[in-house]
Amino acid sequence: MIELYETQRAMRGLRKAALQRGVIAILDVGTSKIACLVLRFDRTDAFVEGEDIGSMAGQAGFRVVGAATTRSRGVRFGEIDAMAETERAIRTVVQAAQKMAGVRVDHVIATFSGARPRSYGLAGAVELDGQQVSEEDIGSVLASCDVPDYGAGREVLHAQPVNFALDHRSGLNDPRGQIGNTLSCDMHMLTVDASVIQNLAYCIKRCDLELAGVASSAYVSGTAALIEDEKELGAACIDMGGGTTGVSIFMRKHMIYADSVRMGGDHVTSDISMGLQVPMTTAERIKTFHGGVYATGMDDRELIDLDGDSGDWEHDRRTVSRTELIGIMRPRVEEILEEVRARLDAAGFDHMPSQQIVLTGGGSQIPGLDGLASKILGQQVRLGRPLRVHGLPQAATGPGFASAVGLCCFAAHPQDEWWDFDMPVERYPARSLQRAMKWFKDNW
Amino acid sequence: MQQMTRRADPAPSRWAYKVQRMWLTPSFRMGLRMGLPVMVVALAAATYLGNEQRRTDLFASIEAVKRDFQERPEFMVQMMAVDGANDKTLKTIQELMPASFPLSSFDLNLNDLRDEIRKIDAVKDVSLQIRSGGVLQVDVIERQPVALWRGPEGVEVIDEEGVRADKLDARIERPDLPLIVGDGANKNVTQALELIAAAAPIRERVRGVVRVSNRRWDLVLDRDQRILLPEKDAVRALERVIALEQAKELLTRDVTVVDMRLADRPTIRMTQVARKELLRVRGYEAED
Known part of the structure; x- marks a missing residue:
């Protein structure tokens, strides 16, 4: 736990340094595309003490000065599969974004969707020795949360306090300065496979960049696609990506659950490819141009040419009706949504006061998806686009860029994490002290 | 027909990537834009001036051009x-x-x-x-010479501020200027000139004025006669003496010193011969 604390603190320091310098890059490593945005921060002096902002916010005056996307390579299920390929793709996209921005970036914040995220709810409580809750008390109550055994080879990605309670009063956002006897907190912890983060960090290091932060794609796309009310009242964000579909549930402006389904748009494409006996690229094109999930009588008459260059005239001159295409796509989309439904049920989403569901991500652009989703997930479904960010090119405003835009917000307005608070002194390892004691015992 | 040509990899090579990043580094660009020309010029200058002969030639030609211009x-x-x-x-x-x-x-x-x-x-x-x-x-x-001052360095011609205007070998070279003597006399030339002016009726008898202990003046006449003047109102005291001279021919008589230092008790000192003569007239016989 200490090690994690230190590494996250180090990354936080890098992030601060990057904000000081004013330029930071955002890297969304997805399964179907890799996006890079270069942010320029200015107005760093506009920090207002005592506002309802995190310790690094107030440096919000940022502008996207460079944006680039490239076809992702070597990534499967949101995890790096072929490292050299991914490294090349990252180089491509970073170079293009740097060229557009005209500045060199050294620090990069990355996000990825895979790595089997798992959510844990943690609770901790401390007795207050003083009457008023101070900053150190917050740190100690966060440190007092009993961490579950999340397994070897896992790494904590987010650990955010979502709720504070003082004696019998719960639902406090900021208990500092209030008076009570017992301070307890609920913390949401998200763990992912450590190897995925290591691979990503290694790839980024190979590109001469420094990793200044990592975030879960489900979390950041939720911050970008959900509007304030939805985040406050409770909503789920379904980020339908290429290889994975991220699920994140927000409540009272905090993420309280995140998960991912290891299925996405690429699986739809491969279904089409297999069903229609066409290459993946053709299948992708057919899916984006003609795809849908609701067939009508009109679709029987709309015939799609399946071009091919096998040399066999019969094979190359086939046509398929749109109904058939929808017949291939729909079961897979339904399967994905069913899986999402299962995750939401496991999280207890149906007990939430507001059950808004927002679909975003590149996969959410399938026509008629909102209708299908409302049948499976519930009535309140809408399609979400990322919020507007200063200087973002028109081409990067689609739902496929929700996680990239969300990462910009993550860089500008980071939510409080556990490591933003100072660890109480007694929690530091007593190892050095013990070693000194041992030396005395051995030698005297 | 199967296309056998491979599509080019859009990714930049590691070196292309590094070079592009280097070009985007502000310090590198600045160094190339400013540092490199400066270095080239400095190197060229150093190479040219490294030779002793060329250096002297260069400086000589610069000097010649300068001379040419100045001697227009x-x-x-x-x-x-x-x-x-x-x-x-x-x-x-x-x-x-x-x-x-x-x-x-x-x-x-x-x-x-x-x-x-x-x-x-x-x-x-x-x-x-x-x-x-x-x-x-x-x-x-x-400087306008107004007086002569006999000081420690001989006779000097001084102006009215007492500053030396010339040096003389003998007083006789400038008989037209009055002589002043004494410690601090050259600092108070105006007072001396006033006295000399006041002594105009007996001008031909005046030998000079003497500053006594940097405080008051003595007017020295020929026949070793001396008029001791007070510190204050010296001119008035002198005028009184001159009035006495004009009325009673005081200075023409056998007097050595007229002491006017105390205004209400003017005193005169006579010569030895005159004193004996006076005693004899009054009926006393000189003791020896």
Whole structure:
């Protein structure tokens, strides 16, 4: 736990340094595309003490000065599969974004969707020795949360306090300065496979960049696609990506659950490819141009040419009706949504006061998806686009860029994490002290 | 037909990527834009000037160009015109000139020259100016000699501020000027001149004025006569003595000292012979 604390603190320091310098890059490593945005921060002096902002916010005056996307390579299920390929793709996209921005970036914040995220709810409580809750008390109550055994080879990605309670009063956002006897907190912890983060960090290091932060794609796309009310009242964000579909549930402006389904748009494409006996690229094109999930009588008459260059005239001159295409796509989309439904049920989403569901991500652009989703997930479904960010090119405003835009917000307005608070002194390892004691015992 | 050509990899190579990043580094660009030309110029200059012969040639040619410019006719000073100086001062000023005419005005340091000329005793003030036509105009204001002062360094001619204007070998060289003597006499020339002026009726008898203990004046006449004047109202005391002289011919008599230091008790000292004679007239016989 200490090690994690230190590494996250180090990354936080890098992030601060990057904000000081004013330029930071955002890297969304997805399964179907890799996006890079270069942010320029200015107005760093506009920090207002005592506002309802995190310790690094107030440096919000940022502008996207460079944006680039490239076809992702070597990534499967949101995890790096072929490292050299991914490294090349990252180089491509970073170079293009740097060229557009005209500045060199050294620090990069990355996000990825895979790595089997798992959510844990943690609770901790401390007795207050003083009457008023101070900053150190917050740190100690966060440190007092009993961490579950999340397994070897896992790494904590987010650990955010979502709720504070003082004696019998719960639902406090900021208990500092209030008076009570017992301070307890609920913390949401998200763990992912450590190897995925290591691979990503290694790839980024190979590109001469420094990793200044990592975030879960489900979390950041939720911050970008959900509007304030939805985040406050409770909503789920379904980020339908290429290889994975991220699920994140927000409540009272905090993420309280995140998960991912290891299925996405690429699986739809491969279904089409297999069903229609066409290459993946053709299948992708057919899916984006003609795809849908609701067939009508009109679709029987709309015939799609399946071009091919096998040399066999019969094979190359086939046509398929749109109904058939929808017949291939729909079961897979339904399967994905069913899986999402299962995750939401496991999280207890149906007990939430507001059950808004927002679909975003590149996969959410399938026509008629909102209708299908409302049948499976519930009535309140809408399609979400990322919020507007200063200087973002028109081409990067689609739902496929929700996680990239969300990462910009993550860089500008980071939510409080556990490591933003100072660890109480007694929690530091007593190892050095013990070693000194041992030396005395051995030698005297 | 299966296409066998491979599509080019859009990814930049590691080196292309690194080079592009290097070009985007502001310090690198600045170094290339400013540092490199500066270095090239510095290197070229160093290589050229590394040779001793070339260095001396370069400096010599620079010096020659400078000389050429300075010696253009419009900068040359042909002659000197001195106004307000007598012959003796003129000679001294001409000796002070650094070089012979014609010379360039760049070689003339008028400030230094002015200070030099000011150091001459007879010169009170001087202004120098290079007039058009290459004339160095020297306007001298000379000190006006008003008195002679016999001081520790001999007889000096002084002006009314007591500053030395000239030196004399003997007092007889300037019989027209009154002589003043004594410690601090040259600091109070005005007072001495007032006394001399007041003594106009007995002018031919006045030998000079003496400053006594830097406090008061004595007027010295011939026949070793002396008029001791008070510190205050010296002129009035002298006028009283002169009035006595005109009425009773006091100074023509056998008196050595007229003491006017106490205004309400003027005293005279007679010669030895006069004292005996007075006693004899009064009926006393001298003891011996």
